[in-house]
Amino acid sequence: MSKPVDSAVSVVRTYIQDQRAAFLGDLTEWLRIPSVSAQPEHAADVSRSAGWLAAKLAETGFPVTEVWETAGAPAVFAEWPSDTPEAPTVLVYGHHDVQPAAVADGWHSDPFEPQTRDGRLYARGAADDKGQVFFHTLGVRAHLAATGRTTPAVHLKLLIEGEEESGSPNFRTLVEERAERLAADAVIVSDTGMWSETTPTVCTGMRGLAECEIELRGPDQDIHSGSFGGAVPNPATAVAGLVAALHDEDGRVAVPGFYDGVVPLTDEERELFAELPFDEARWLRTAKSYATAGESGHTVLERIWARPTAEVNGIGGGYQGEGTKTIIPASAFVKLSFRLVEGQDPDQVAKAVTEWVAARVPEGIRHRLDFGPATRPCLTPLDHPALRSVVRAMGTAFEQPVRFTREGGSGPAADLRDVLGAPVLFLGISVPSDGWHAPNEKVELDLLMKGVETTAYLWGDLAEHWTDTH
Amino acid sequence: MSKPVDSAVSVVRTYIQDQRAAFLGDLTEWLRIPSVSAQPEHAADVSRSAGWLAAKLAETGFPVTEVWETAGAPAVFAEWPSDTPEAPTVLVYGHHDVQPAAVADGWHSDPFEPQTRDGRLYARGAADDKGQVFFHTLGVRAHLAATGRTTPAVHLKLLIEGEEESGSPNFRTLVEERAERLAADAVIVSDTGMWSETTPTVCTGMRGLAECEIELRGPDQDIHSGSFGGAVPNPATAVAGLVAALHDEDGRVAVPGFYDGVVPLTDEERELFAELPFDEARWLRTAKSYATAGESGHTVLERIWARPTAEVNGIGGGYQGEGTKTIIPASAFVKLSFRLVEGQDPDQVAKAVTEWVAARVPEGIRHRLDFGPATRPCLTPLDHPALRSVVRAMGTAFEQPVRFTREGGSGPAADLRDVLGAPVLFLGISVPSDGWHAPNEKVELDLLMKGVETTAYLWGDLAEHWTDTH
Structure with a gap:
């Protein structure tokens, strides 16, 4: 009973x-x-x-x-x-x-x-x-x-x-x-x-979690953007290029192999999610955000619960103070976190991201990429x-x-x-x-x-x- | 005499x-x-x-x-x-x-x-x-x-x-x-x-100089990248998107109207530049850099002396400390400087950049763009x-x-x-x-x-x- x-x-x-x-x-x-x-x-x-x-x-x-x-x-x-x-x-x-x-x-x-x-x-x-x-x-x-x-x-x-x-x-x-x-x-x-x-x-x-920090180094020190601007690679531009390329136009993570093994939602699971009284305006207030975004073909709940993601947690490089400073920065970094779903192997994700970054870093920019311990x-x-x-x-x-x-x-x-x-x-x-x-x-x-x-x-x-x- | x-x-x-x-x-x-x-x-x-x-x-x-x-x-x-x-x-x-x-x-x-x-x-x-x-x-x-x-x-x-x-x-x-x-x-x-x-x-x-700072705001405060990641726009990703789009594949500034009025180098001027004993390896040492880059179809000297540029002087957003923090940052910024050449009007450049940014900021991201005083x-x-x-x-x-x-x-x-x-x-x-x-x-x-x-x-x-x- x-x-x-x-x-x-x-x-x-x-x-x-x-x-x-x-x-x-x-x-x-x-x-x-x-x-x-x-x-x-x-x-x-x-x-x-x-x-x-x-x-x-x-x-x-x-x-x-x-x-x-x-x-x-x-x-x-x-x-x-x-x-x-x-x-x-x-x-x-x-x-x-x-x-x-x-x-x-x-x-x-x-x-x-x-x-x-x-x-x-x-x-x-x-x-x-x-x-x-x-x-x-x-x-x-x-x-x-x-x-x-x-x-x-x-x-x-x-x-x-x-x-x-x-x-x-x-x-x-x-x-x-x-x-x-x-x-x-x-x-x-x-x-x-x-x-x-x-x-x-x-x-x-x-979801699981894999996190990495990528540091890109350009000139050995900050150099004058007037004297050298336009003729050497800028690591802040390069880091932006990586981040911008991380997602395709459909909001999918563009790193080859990233989705390998992902267990897709069954129709039953999608229906169970859809049964919930989801109110987008209310959810946006909770998220303190002004629009939804993300992988096309998926609802908000599917995106946050059952789809893997790549998010920038921090980005930085060059002058951070008030006003202006006409430099090409010596380095720039980005901290990324990847949420993982059933079927994804954090080690494989780390390998795919590492290879993808290495292939995309422009000539003249040196890089370091570290993945920390992952959560499955x-x-x-x-x-x-x-x-x-x-x-x-x-x-x-x-x-x-x-x-x-x-x-x-x-x-x-x-x-x-x-x-x-x-x-x-x-x-x-x-x-x-x-x-x-x-x-x-x-x-x-x-x-x-x-x-x-x-x-x-x-x-x-x-x-x-x-x-x-x- | x-x-x-x-x-x-x-x-x-x-x-x-x-x-x-x-x-x-x-x-x-x-x-x-x-x-x-x-x-x-x-x-x-x-x-x-x-x-x-x-x-x-x-x-x-x-x-x-x-x-x-x-x-x-x-x-x-x-x-x-x-x-x-x-x-x-x-x-x-x-x-x-x-x-x-x-x-x-x-x-x-x-x-x-x-x-x-x-x-x-x-x-x-x-x-x-x-x-x-x-x-x-x-x-x-x-x-x-x-x-x-x-x-x-x-x-x-x-x-x-x-x-x-x-x-x-x-x-x-x-x-x-x-x-x-x-x-x-x-x-x-x-x-x-x-x-x-x-x-x-x-x-x-x-060269002349026009400088601006662009701030992009996403959530009202940093939000959890696990709870919300993949479903709301991330201002750090958005700022990277702007920066990555700033140049085309030929290294030219991709902002429509940016090159309006640029007085091109004459053949005589290009020849005068070419007469100088330029040694790329030596120049790279001065630039403390590891490769040349920039607008295709132009030499290094043309790029730094006679061509307009867009450079990132600083970029930032989200977590800047050691280790990791699983957030979607509330905001991100980029400081840009544009070197200008004869024929370019700093006001027109500011207008072109302002319009270009406004058209590219993703839905749900609010932005502020300030140009300071320019040098012609x-x-x-x-x-x-x-x-x-x-x-x-x-x-x-x-x-x-x-x-x-x-x-x-x-x-x-x-x-x-x-x-x-x-x-x-x-x-x-x-x-x-x-x-x-x-x-x-x-x-x-x-x-x-x-x-x-x-x-x-x-x-x-x-x-x-x-x-x-x-």
């Missing part, structure tokens, strides 16, 4: 309602710890955050809680085995570090002194990602309360890293070294969002039974049909998939207005409690339907 | 040799004054430099010497009327301000404590332009000594401005306001150079008798044939031509290795004395042959 009986729903909701105040009190305490991984002066706070979470997970009932040190900030691991030995193992992923925040950036209240206003909890990390990690604590308790179990219906593991906002530099190594402890049949990533407050959705994929794309198979469990659990909590989205951004989920060999699913209740990485980040308290409720139903459903996958 | 008799040459040379030590002592004193017009903390030094020069010109014998205040730094005016009323009037132009300089930039000695090493005088301003202004003082004395005159053979005027290194912001106004005092039959600009130590040349033109191109008519006087005087001094060059750079000479209605000629003895605007600027003392000698012959020759023009 897929839907919890009404009585189970009632027990879950009553239990959550009873615990809500204590749950939010605990979350508030955690949010007070400024666990900013990007700022060395907060290293002790990130450690404190890890210790706080490990203690809280032990208090929740997890018999195993460990702080795992890395070359950078520590992660928290917790495990709560099921007393049903044949139950599937689920690994929840999230992160306890947060983006930098300061009142001076435009916060209406101290980002590390949580405030509740109009049903919203304002604090750095409220949505990204402490709130979404934390709903798993009360969720598993509600699951036990509703089922009368003393252990979860699945073998439950949590891995909450401490460096996601710094690009997870040590995450892959950690996962590889601890692969045996982390072994799971499915990974649930709680670090994404939903379409909107009124349209619950499950994310089914994130990650896609949940739409026909995976575990995805149906997430959809059912969320549908019960929200009492609405659940639709599908993807995320245009990138995260370390693919590392978990690749190392552990387990499908990755996404369960998040954040909404676009939550302001990730922005001033006045918040979480909608009603949605947060729906997250709790979803996980209260999820473990039972997953255990019940897991055999569907085998 | 065009060539001074041998006895006159002998008198001039003896006179100059006798005065050389005192002349260099005076110049050294002047070079000690750090008259850096671009640095407000040196404003008093620029004024002191003007006063010093005015006093020295009075000592030289100029019956009229005045310091002319402007809205910025002061200029020096001096006048020495000929006792031959029908003699032509010649106005010498130069500047007494200098570029900034500091030992930390790589000077081997204090830039404002002149040092003589290996026949070279090292100091900021030694060549640009105090040395080349100063040779006119001893030159006119030698002219009097050799001719036995008590006044010059021409009505001699000097206008030595104090803001050339700051773009001469008040020069045009000054010339317009003082046009009556400055009235002249010919202008001699001593602020240029020669081909080399062994190839004396006369410059016959400078300036060309000496090759058939002007005064040019022949300069060539003869220089040929006598250097005992070599004199060839013709132009300068790729730009200066305020065109203002003098336009306001005073007089042809502009260039007389300079600086060589490319003198390091204008660079550390260790110097002047070759032997060439400096040839400058003195040239002017010692020039005024007599001009007076004698002036009627050829009428």
Whole structure:
């Protein structure tokens, strides 16, 4: 039976309602710890955050809680085995570090002194990602309360890293070294969002990311544009030539081989995207932009969720100050990022871009091109039974049909998939207005409690339907 | 008779040799004054430099010497009327301000404590332009000594401005306001150079200059390249598109109307350029560059001296720091300079560029384009008798044939031509290795004395042959 009986729903909701105040009190305490991984002066706070979470997970009932040190900030691991030995193992992923925040950036209240206003909890990390990690604590308790179990219906593991906002530099190594402890049949990533407050959705994929910096060098030093202008190659012109050639007239990336292996959207996926109540004017306001653009033949949602891109993140060269300076600059650079989709290999993309650049740099211009570590794309198979469990659990909590989205951004989920060999699913209740990485980040308290409720139903459903996958 | 008799040459040379030590002592004193017009903390030094020069010109014998205040730094005016009323009037132009300089930039000695090493005088301003202004003082004395005159053979005027290194912001106004005092039959600009130590040349033109900054704005603030990448226009990509489209495949500026009115080189001018001992490898070393480039169908010298250009002086947008930042930048800019040649109207060029940019900015990108004040191109008519006087005087001094060059750079000479209605000629003895605007600027003392000698012959020759023009 897929839907919890009404009585189970009632027990879950009553239990959550009873615990809500204590749950939010605990979350508030955690949010007070400024666990900013990007700022060395907060290293002790990130450690404190890890210790706080490990203690809280032990208090929740997890018999195993460990702080795992890395070359950078520590992660928290917790495990709560099921007393049903044949139950599937689920690994929840999230992160306890947060983006930098300061009142001076435009916060209406101290980002590390949580405030509740109009049903919203304002604090750095409220949505990204402490709130979404934390709903798993009360969720598993509600699951036990509703089922009368003393252990979860699945073998439950949590891995909450401490460096996601710094690009997870040590995450892959950690996962590889601890692969045996982390072994799971499915990974649930709680670090994404939903379409909107009124349209619950499950994310089914994130794009990958490959980043490079290209430096072009012309003269050995800035030279006079009067004395030499018009007769030697200008590296700023050359870098512009590269960038301008990066896309063709149809908005497609013009690097040969870039699209090799790209898994195209199926008609079903395009229809699922099209079902969403997309309002272009509203989306443009969110994007703070004045027109849509991009690859022809694709909708906005297809472009941001399911198509690979090339974007300039920074460009520079020559005189940057006020007024004018009549020079031909010695050098110019561009920082590019490529979002990748299922089927693309970051190494192949890097090779294709490297060759393309080398072939296009004008005579007399020397160049350097560096690709950093890449993030692979990650896609949940739409026909995976575990995805149906997430959809059912969320549908019960929200009492609405659940639709599908993807995320245009990138995260370390693919590392978990690749190392552990387990499908990755996404369960998040954040909404676009939550302001990730922005001033006045918040979480909608009603949605947060729906997250709790979803996980209260999820473990039972997953255990019940897991055999569907085998 | 065009060539001074041998006895006159002998008198001039003896006179100059006798005065050389005192002349260099005076110049050294002047070079000690750090008259850096671009640095407000040196404003008093620029004024002191003007006063010093005015006093020295009075000592030289100029019956009229005045310091002319402007809205910025002061200029020096001096006048020495000929006792031959029908003699032509010649106005010498130069500047007494200098570029900034500091030992930390790589000077081997204090830039404002002149040092003589290996026949070279090292100091900021030694060549640009105090040395080349100063040779006119001893030159006119030698002219009097050799001719036995008590006044010059021409009505001699000097206008030595104090803001050339700051773009001469008040020069045009000054010339317009003082046009009556400055009235002249010919202008001699001593602020240029020669081909080399062994190839004396006369410059016959400078390019004009129009500069603009274009700012393109996309999103209202930097936005996440994962969430929005691929679906909104990126202003850094747009600015690259503009820059890349600025030139066609033949290296010509692709802005419609840009070449309107351009006076093409005559076959004679191309032949004169081709006579110069141009060594591409050597020129590339001077340009500190690794290849030539530019408009097809033209030699390097034609490109830098006689063809208009569009160069990127600066480009920027988005993340400029170390590492990566996954944003679509809110804005991007480019600073462009256009060198102009005879026949081009800076206002028309600005209009053409403005229209071209407006037509090319992608939808959703807002833009701003500002052109600053322009400098017009300036060309000496090759058939002007005064040019022949300069060539003869220089040929006598250097005992070599004199060839013709132009300068790729730009200066305020065109203002003098336009306001005073007089042809502009260039007389300079600086060589490319003198390091204008660079550390260790110097002047070759032997060439400096040839400058003195040239002017010692020039005024007599001009007076004698002036009627050829009428």
